[in-house]
Amino acid sequence: xxxxxxxxxxxxxxxxxxxxxxxxxxxxxxxxxxxxxxxxxxxxxxxxxxxxxxxxxxxxxxxxxxxxxxxxxxxxxxxxxxxxxxxxxxxxxxxxxxxxxxxxxxxxxxxxxxxxxxxxxxxxxxxxxxxxxxxxxxxxxxxxxxxxxxxxxxxxxxxxxxxxxxxxxxxxxxxxxxxxxxxxxxxxxxxxxxxxxxxxxxxxxxxxxxxxxxxxxxxxxxxxxxxxxxxxxxxxxxxxxxx
Amino acid sequence: xxxxxxxxxxxxxxxxxxxxxxxxxxxxxxxxxxxxxxxxxxxxxxxxxxxxxxxxxxxxxxxxxxxxxxxxxxxxxxxxxxxxxxxxxxxxxxxxxxxxxxxxxxxxxxxxxxxxxxxxxxxxxxxxxxxxxxxxxxxxxxxxxxxxxxxxxxxxxxxxxxxxxxxxxxxxxxxxxxxxxxxxxxxxxx
Numbered sequence: 001x002x003x004x005x006x007x008x009x010x011x012x013x014x015x016x017x018x019x020x021x022x023x024x025x026x027x028x029x030x031x032x033x034x035x036x037x038x039x040x041x042x043x044x045x046x047x048x049x050x051x052x053x054x055x056x057x058x059x060x061x062x063x064x065x066x067x068x069x070x071x072x073x074x075x076x077x078x079x080x081x082x083x084x085x086x087x088x089x090x091x092x093x094x095x096x097x098x099x100x101x102x103x104x105x106x107x108x109x110x111x112x113x114x115x116x117x118x119x120x121x122x123x124x125x126x127x128x129x130x131x132x133x134x135x136x137x138x139x140x141x142x143x144x145x146x147x148x149x150x151x152x153x154x155x156x157x158x159x160x161x162x163x164x165x166x167x168x169x170x171x172x173x174x175x176x177x178x179x180x181x182x183x184x185x186x187x188x189x190x191x192x193x194x195x196x197x198x199x200x201x202x203x204x205x206x207x208x209x210x211x212x213x214x215x216x217x218x219x220x221x222x223x224x225x226x227x228x229x230x231x232x233x234x235x236x237x238x239x240x241x242x243x
Numbered sequence: 244x245x246x247x248x249x250x251x252x253x254x255x256x257x258x259x260x261x262x263x264x265x266x267x268x269x270x271x272x273x274x275x276x277x278x279x280x281x282x283x284x285x286x287x288x289x290x291x292x293x294x295x296x297x298x299x300x301x302x303x304x305x306x307x308x309x310x311x312x313x314x315x316x317x318x319x320x321x322x323x324x325x326x327x328x329x330x331x332x333x334x335x336x337x338x339x340x341x342x343x344x345x346x347x348x349x350x351x352x353x354x355x356x357x358x359x360x361x362x363x364x365x366x367x368x369x370x371x372x373x374x375x376x377x378x379x380x381x382x383x384x385x386x387x388x389x390x391x392x393x394x395x396x397x398x399x400x401x402x403x404x405x406x407x408x409x410x411x412x413x414x415x416x417x418x419x420x421x422x423x424x425x426x427x428x429x430x431x432x433x
Contacts, residue, residue: 070311080340083269
């Protein structure tokens, strides 16, 4: 009997060691510098608060740490959309002025592979910059480093809170260089294909509400034609963005 | 006994790795797709949105009622001409299969109407609609982009309103019907 207990205890210990090894796996590195950060092309930088209560509307399956907002919004409780999040937000330019409107719809990806450090989310953005045009963005995001550096430490903390500074690139594809694909729909972007990345910075994360002090950013690389046509000051040089 | 414990640890490591490798962590529920293939090779699929049951959000500048009632549409000049709606999206058999967003905005003096249809298990479709609706109220538009299952497809989408005439007590007011006709770019080129 004691051998059976020893075996069971060993099994549990082995599984726990494996999980710890997975969480602190040194072979899964933090994503490097995005190619858009060193691009010489002109870019649009759009930022938004990354927490539900600062969105215009935020809905999910209702079981996540981030609660739907406003309170009376319809939840996405049906099985095919339970792992989906939909949000509408105001997008701000580099000066902090409202520049447009965005809708982001994202779903957990079936390509998620913890063994490879891939906690993937498939997401699409609809971005409308009134007076300039509309864009559709397709991307895969990897939240592995975010989970490892922010979420797990928050759950380990006795206050269920993480405080610090985390900045990471979420976009990992579908572009070959880990960039998102952008399709221009109207205005000065009509018919253009572009690249983009989404980054997020977090300062506070709570287990009972998700990110509390966090900001997301969309960096869109303009094609030469659209860049020449644009004289808007929200368009900033990529180098200044990288700084 | 210590040797048994060590064997247990090894087995635990292997078992945990095996479980994570073999069992997918994320498994999106799939519903049967009801796709009709037209003689020209186009895939035709009908989506619907029951009004008011499937409305997640309706937002617009002042003067238009918002949904949910506690939604605060931001007061910003740049959003004065923008309105947005988000809905649950159903298939032909009334099963919720995704989320859809419809936006209306004024671009360089012209109104634009765009749809994003997101089906978690399949991918997304993005369509821009014509400004002028047909006499029968239908509005046509083109599929501008798609992701995953729809990545290499182009086609068109027709948007229409079908009022409910069932007379049932709990029936919706009606439904928005979206008929998507799409084809792979390779097939279109042939």
